[in-house]
Amino acid sequence: MKLLKYGSREVRYTVERRERTTLEISVYPDCQVEVVAPLGASDEAIEGRVRRRLRWITRQQRAFENFFPKPSPREYVSGESWLYQGRQYRLKVLEAEEGSKVALRRPFIAVETNDKKDRKEVKRLLDAWYRKRAEERLRTRYEVCAKQITAYGIEAPEMRIHKMPKRWGSYTPAGSILLNPELVKAPTECIDYVILHELCHAKHRNHDRSFYKLLHRVVPDCLRLKYKLEHLIV
Secondary structure (H helix, E strand, O other): OEEEEEOOEEEEEEEEEEOOOOOEEEEOOOOOEEEEEEOOOOHHHHHHHHHHOHHHHHHHHHHHHHHOOOOOOOOOOOOOEEEEOOEEEEEEEEEOOOOOEEEEEOOEEEEEEOOOOOHHHHHHHHHHHHHHHHHHHHHHHHHHHHHHHHHHOOOOOOEEEOOOOOOOEEEOOOOOEEEOHHHHHOOHHHHHHHHHHHHHOOOOOOOOHHHHHHHHHHOOOHHHHHHHHHOOOO
């Protein structure tokens, strides 16, 4: 973790080196800053680039801080608000009559368990339910987007669902696509945006001019969807 100061504000950032030709700086909704740099980039060159972007970085962080407060830690009790496919649901924890299960009963996500005071078990059941839904939903949307992208001369690679702390999706150096299961909490249009974004990397690995030109052709309203997704509280 690197640290720079901009006025009274401290900017901490992480650096990851990859096989690429350009340097990219990302600011995430939790205000974390990540720098992805070419393998041969020196520490001095990376720091110099970050220093030149400090004004932009702090402006992005303030925008996220003003848009919504940091979410409180989950307690896994009845009444909490949870997202699923872009809609808010209330968590309802119930004593199980015939074994533990999770079910969508609008406007609730109902968790039935043998001991509703056991928050670790409620979390385990809820995580497993979201994971299963993500496997189904993301693979379905991937098939739809894979067909759409063929019109641009791109063949969809292998896709895997993989939990990532700071990314919705990733195109790996080996040429496969990773999708974060948390995406199942987002609206369909945002899921498709992430998938199509990563599929565009099958043709242009880096976030260069050619990549963004293709992305805007494939997803004309990509900026709106990116903004909507970045402000999604999960």
